[in-house]
Amino acid sequence: MIENLNDRQLEAATNLDGPMLVLAGAGSGKTRVLTTKVAYLLDQKDISPKNILAITFTNKAAKEMKERIFNLIGREAFLIQISTFHSFGLKLLKENYELLGYESNFTILDADDSLTVIKKIMKEQGIDSNKYNYRAIRSSISDNKNEMVSVSEYEKFVYTDYDKVVYEVYKEYENSLKRSNAIDFDDLLLLPIKLFSEHKEVLEKYQEQYKYVFIDEYQDTNKPQYLMSKMISAKYKNITVVGDNDQAIFTWRGADYKNILNFEKDYPDAKVVILDENYRSTKTILKAANNVIKNNKIRKEKNLWTNNEEGPLIKYYKAFDEKDESGFVVKEIKKLIDDGINPNEICVLYRANAQSRNVEEAFLQSNISYRIVGSYAFYNRKEIKDLIAYLKLVHNEKDDVSLLRVINYPKRGIGSKSIENLAIESKNNNCSMYEAISGGKEEFKKIIELLKKEKDKMSLTDFVDLVLDKTGIKESLKNEHTLEADIRLENLEEFKSITKNVEEADGIVSLEDFLDELSLVSDASENQKEDEDKVTLMTMHAVKGLEFDYVFVVGVEEGLFPHLNSMNSEEELEEERRLCYVAITRARKKLYIINSRSRLLYGKVSSNVPSRFIAEIGDDLLEQEKKESIFTKKINREEMITNNDLKPGDLVKHEKYGNGVVLNIEGKIATISFTKNGVKKLLKDHKAIKKVQMEV
Numbered sequence: 189m190i191e192n193l194n195d196r197q198l199e200a201a202t203n204l205d206g207p208m209l210v211l212a213g214a215g216s217g218k219t220r221v222l223t224t225k226v227a228y229l230l231d232q233k234d235i236s237p238k239n240i241l242a243i244t245f246t247n248k249a250a251k252e253m254k255e256r257i258f259n260l261i262g263r264e265a266f267l268i269q270i271s272t273f274h275s276f277g278l279k280l281l282k283e284n285y286e287l288l289g290y291e292s293n294f295t296i297l298d299a300d301d302s303l304t305v306i307k308k309i310m311k312e313q314g315i316d317s318n319k320y321n322y323r324a325i326r327s328s329i330s331d332n333k334n335e336m337v338s339v340s341e342y343e344k345f346v347y348t349d350y351d352k353v354v355y356e357v358y359k360e361y362e363n364s365l366k367r368s369n370a371i372d373f374d375d376l377l378l379l380p381i382k383l384f385s386e387h388k389e390v391l392e393k394y395q396e397q398y399k400y401v402f403i404d405e406y407q408d409t410n411k412p413q414y415l416m417s418k419m420i421s422a423k424y425k426n427i428t429v430v431g432d433n434d435q436a437i438f439t440w441r442g443a444d445y446k447n448i449l450n451f452e453k454d455y456p457d458a459k460v461v462i463l464d465e466n467y468r469s470t471k472t473i474l475k476a477a478n479n480v481i482k483n484n485k486i487r488k489e490k491n492l493w494t495n496n497e498e499g500p501l502i503k504y505y506k507a508f509d510e511k512d513e514s515g516f517v518v519k520e521i522k523k524l525i526d527d528g529i530n531p532n533e534i535c536v537l538y539r540a541n542a543q544s545r546n547v548e549e550a551f552l553q554s555n556i557s558y559r560i561v562g563s564y565a566f567y568n569r570k571e572i573k574d575l576i577a578y579l580k581l582v583h584n585e586k587d588d589v590s591l592l593r594v595i596n597y598p599k600r601g602i603g604s605k606s607i608e609n610l611a612i613e614s615k616n617n618n619c620s621m622y623e624a625i626s627g628g629k630e631e632f633k634k635i636i637e638l639l640k641k642e643k644d645k646m647s648l649t650d651f652v653d654l655v656l657d658k659t660g661i662k663e664s665l666k667n668e669h670t671l672e673a674d675i676r677l678e679n680l681e682e683f684k685s686i687t688k689n690v691e692e693a694d695g696i697v698s699l700e701d702f703l704d705e706l707s708l709v710s711d712a713s714e715n716q717k718e719d720e721d722k723v724t725l726m727t728m729h730a731v732k733g734l735e736f737d738y739v740f741v742v743g744v745e746e747g748l749f750p751h752l753n754s755m756n757s758e759e760e761l762e763e764e765r766r767l768c769y770v771a772i773t774r775a776r777k778k779l780y781i782i783n784s785r786s787r788l789l790y791g792k793v794s795s796n797v798p799s800r801f802i803a804e805i806g807d808d809l810l811e812q813e814k815k816e817s818i819f820t821k822k823i824n825r826e827e828m829i830t831n832n833d834l835k836p837g838d839l840v841k842h843e844k845y846g847n848g849v850v851l852n853i854e855g856k857i858a859t860i861s862f863t864k865n866g867v868k869k870l871l872k873d874h875k876a877i878k879k880v881q882m883e884v
């Protein structure tokens with residue numbers, strides 16, 4: 189089982205007693221070392237597999253670890269406690285529930301259940317959920333629990349009205365769980381620590397049982413996970429932790445990468461083994477990763493190396509704008525596929541979810557099949573579907589499907605019973621549900637009527653802004669104060685990039701025409717077969733632990749990557765750099781880096797400079813693509829406007845819609861009847877429209 193290990197891997201796998209830190213660089217075979225060490229321990233020591241505890245972070249990783257150990261030693265693998273922290277916490281609680289004051293049939297609340305409890309408490313306490321968002325309250329409570337701040341301790345930090353609300357809800361939330369014989373997911377980590385602290389005999393029992401402790405991805409442990417690991421291994425100190433401080437990218441989720449940096453302080457006699465031979469990537473890719481990460485000050489030094497081939501230079505393309513960027517990606521991927529590369533071996537990475545939209549549309553237009561990992565395709569995201577439902581309802585108030593989706597979103601006190609009655613009323617009167625609205629639902633109707641009046645008075649982009657404002661969607665998400673809500677807001681802002689593009693490409697300002705165009709794009713994204721080979725699209729956070737032959741990293745610009753939010757904090761900037769290190773080391777054979785001089789994102793055009801990470805990689809590792817291969821000329825947005833001076837009765841020709849006659853001019857908007865495409869409202873001075881002189 190150890191004959192194919194390199195010297196460092198062998199050292200880590202065969203050193204069985206005492207504390208050990210295995211600093212495992214990307215692609216250095218850390219899982220192999222961990223599983224081999226467990227198997228070798230059973231082979232060499234006269235201990236039971238029940239004396240081993242192996243912890244990792246996902247059920248998938250735990251299953252893979254168990255399978256690998258099974259392949260090495262057989263059925264004994266199934267007697268080892270191999271699980272996530274939460275699963276192990278649940279095991280401890282099931283075995284000791286009475287000591288913590290619970291009954292054997294205690295309930296575990298998931299995130300939605302917790303939210304339901306919090307909503308109920310806020311309603312009972314008369315707290316305005318519009319002013320104090322229940323998701324934000326839940327997030328604050330969870331953050332406190334993960335920092336091990338109890339209700340009584342939190343009371344000391346109450347300074348603002350918001351803090352006071354969190355405290356009151358937190359206090360009642362904990363009481364409610366106890367009364368209900370229930371725990372939440374955070375309790376799966378907290379209660380075992382309480383158990384160990386209050387019942388030393390129980391801690392000693394488990395210390396005796398789990399004489400050897402293994403923790404994977406140690407850089408991702410939070411405070412309760414760190415303490416649980418430390419307490420259970422305190423007697424024998426046979427604890428092996430494996431991780432990489434250079435891949436610590438989840439501090440925003442509560443992880444504390446300093447746990448791995450401080451391991452030698454916790455265990456002064458710890459043996460440290462550095463796995464720095466990479467089996468995944470080319471020499472060029474590893475040089476780039478090393479060049480970037482060495483700029484971080486808070487880290488343990490290591491330098492990845494490989495016996496793999498030198499490999500091609502990193503292809504670097506400076507795009508004109510986001511369309512040029514996605515055009516380059518499509519061109520290069522088509523080349524790879526034409527050369528026989530399986531699309532499954534190709535990945536496109538981006539910093540923010542909203543960036544996927546341009547790449548998705550370029551893929552759809554070029555018939556490149558793709559999968560989105562860790563998120564929904566842009567047009568399938570809840571917030572985008574909600575916004576489109578509002579737009580459809582404004583266009584056609586008889587659209588019952590759209591009405592049902594948004595009548596109580598954001599929450600406006602219209603419950604399921606009221607909606608059921610509305611449906612009955614609609615059926616009895618043979619009319620749409622919208623026409624049947626009365627009583628307490630009139631406020632919703634007023635919003636839609638107001639939007640109907642305004643829709644032809646402004647640009648599509650401004651109208652989308654108005655919808656987000658008047659419906660309360662924007663305010664509701666802002667009040668959540670959660671990462672999920674921030675991402676949803678970013679996606680809604682990115683929707684305005686779509687309307688701007690439509691306005692600038694064709695001059696469209698009509699809501700009807702826009703919805704027609706939109707349905708064609710979103711429908712194309714629904715029609716991809718599930719079983720075919722596909723290019724993968726995902727964020728840099730989601731790609732951790734995965735690898736691909738060909739990796740494209742887009743949007744490598746200051747303000748986007750590194751993200752603008754990290755600019756004022758050295759610690760956050762270092763995390764962005766670690767994220768860059770993760771992105772680079774996902775590539776096995778070839779890496780592509782792309783940025784854009786100008787970018788339309790979140791509905792705004794910005795001029796960007798290349799990310800500092802590109803300079804840190806070094807010119808000697810970059811092969812710059814010549815722009816002429818994609819576009820030879822950039823048309824400024826300002827150059828797209830002409831002065832048509834149109835009047836009713838003028839004949840015109842549109843690049844897309846053909847010949848037409850101007851029916852009406854209202855401000856900047858022309859109503860034009862086209863011979864083959866019907867009546868459309870367009871920007872009268874758009875470059876696509878040309879006045880045609882009548883022949884006499």
